Amino acid sequence: MNQHRELRPARQTPRGPVRRVAALLLATTLLTAAGSLPAHADVPLGWDPEQQPVDGLHVLWIVLAIVGGILLIVAAVYVPAAARGEDIRPGAARAIEAEWFGGPRKSHDELAAPDDSESQAGGASGRW
Structure with a gap:
């Protein structure tokens, strides 16, 4: 017997997080009461x-004042990052550029190279 089923597209609205937040708020309210x-x-x-x-x-x-204070601290941490468009999900990878504090203002290819064998420019040298 051949059965044909109509395939429906997946829902586009994320209802899982909304339900979790609603359940968390309900549990918090009941435990507080x-x-x-x-x-x-x-x-x-x-x-x-x-x-x-x-x-x-x-x-x-x-x-409620303590919970409100905690929420203010969480908002102070996450709102600026979200306003900059950063991904604030837990475990999200961050693209961090390398920083060299107090280093030269030139790039690595612009550093001075030794002019001759007596020059001290250009990097480390070891002598025995």
């Missing part, structure tokens, strides 16, 4: 039991 719930522990010895309990909303604001 779960971490801001009050703890059900006894007051440690030596602490005043009459102190006001810490509000869960206050803890949530502190956690």
Whole structure:
């Protein structure tokens, strides 16, 4: 029996990264909300039991401030590189030009060569 299947072109929109980011944001939100719930522990010895309990909303604001600070640092690192058009994916190869700090301003083919046998120009020389 001969079956014909119609081949469809692959999708052009990358949905995998979008789903991963959405899942990460959802997990972060749920873990932050779960971490801001009050703890059900006894007051440690030596602490005043009459102190006001810490509000869960206050803890949530502190956690969000820390996450916001981390995001600002990440943005300060990656945004300038992305604005220059560099590839910012992890493990991306970078084309780095060789640099010689404090070296001569001439290129290698313009360096002085020795004029005669007594000249000191042109490179290393060893004598016994």
